[in-house]
Amino acid sequence: MEYLEFELPIKELEDQLQKCKIIGEESEVDVTETCDQIEKKLKAAQKDIYKNLSPWQRVQLSRHPNRPYTLDHIKAICGNSFLELHGDRSFKDDKAMIGGLGKIGDQSFMFIGQQKGYNTKTRQYRNFGMANPEGYRKALRLMKSAEKFGIPVVTLLDTPGAYPGLEAEERGQGEAIARNILEMTRLKVPIITIVIGEGASGGALGIGVGDRVLMLENTWYSVISPESCSSILWHSWEYKEQAAEALKLTAADMKRLKIVDEIIKEPLGGAHRDREKTFTSVSNAILKSYEVLKNLSPKDLVSQRMEKYAQMGVYKD
Incomplete structure (x- = not known):
């Protein structure tokens, strides 16, 4: 440990x-x-x-090397029923973005999420959980397949951000994320989104538009990481703790600001301290959210989703 x-x-x-x-x-x-x-x-x-815990300490817990990642959650929740699907049918298969069909009990779901690595080799293989445009296009392809067959979508967010490399920009990183946000707002099946680790910037939002948005207790969700915020405002990473406090990025902050709908309680010490309990809590949260959404018509789903996001934020005429 x-x-x-x-x-x-x-x-x-x-x-x-x-x-x-x-x-x-x-x-x-x-x-x-x-x-x-x-x-x-x-x-x-x-x-x-x-x-x-301070906001910065929760950020540290969200990055704990023993913390369960997306595939850990999916395999624990779905068992042998999970079938991973690959490729965006255009460029290649992005290993930082995984997705596929799985069952919780008798109900099928399309699971999509960012995957990080466990050691140097797998971190490089997974590109540190930072997806390229083809990753977001793969995610959209899977969501559209789920819509075609009436299968609800579950997205698991855990990324330090979309990959910022030159080749990603050349292949349309911004367009791919924007396209996903647009298409997710009007997807005609339930979307349940859970932040299981880091929820950074457009990299998270590219698969983060949901009817129900939940966060594990020791996770964060923000437009920028505390370190990057500190480097921009103070030209140094030394002020990352102050940045974490100012960004209001914790689950409690997000719930108070009505950005997320529910906080999933973690075992004392974090999700890695009792993985099985964490997996059970996440599974129960998915099923609970689906019960609320499953009887809504496609028209009502889209309408309520659009209204949910339209109500966010404070503004004056």
């Missing part, structure tokens, strides 16, 4: 508890009382740290 800087007090107590148990196993000394005392301190420390 890897620990973030603010989690070091927890690591020290967990190490103490482990050593105490080893001493008890290797000797005849009764360490039960000592272990109990350490466990009480550990629980108190966990509660104190995780219940008072």
Whole structure:
């Protein structure tokens, strides 16, 4: 288990508890009382740290290397029923954007999301979760296929942004994202969107227009990352914590601003601390959202979706 800087007090107590148990196993000394005392301190420390997280600390948790990614969620939720589909039928298959058909119980869904890597090799293979235009065009192709067969769409957002390379711009990165946003507003099947990690900029919004938009508790959703915001405003990354606070990018901020509809609770310490519990919560949230949407006509779905986004923001005539 890897620990973030603010989690070091927890690591020290967990190490103490482990050593105490080893001493008890290797000797005849009764360490039960000592272990109990350490466990009480550990629980108190966990509660104190995780219940008072700053926006920047939540950003760090959303990037935790042990945090489950899109394919982890899909495989846990769908089991062997998931069938991945490839290619945009124009240029190539983007490995940073994955999608395919899967079932939760007896209900089929079209799952689409950004996929990050677990080590240097797979991170390069997945382009660090940053999709090229062909990734967004693949996503749109799958959404249109789902619409044709009346299958609801689930999108899982976890990206530091769309790939900003020269070749991506040459192939129409901006147009691909804009096209997806337009087509998703008028897609005639339910769309359920969940932020499971980082939700950065147009890279996330390119598959983020939904009838129901949800966020896991320790995720963020913003037009720009705290580091990039800091580098623009202060010409340095040193002010990323202040930027994270000012951007109002946490799930609680998004819920208060009515950008998202619901926050999915995570296990204490983050999604990586209890993956199975997280997967169950996400699965239940998808089914709960689908129950609300499944009986709406295509016309009502599109109308309510358009109205939902038209109501966002504050303006004066």
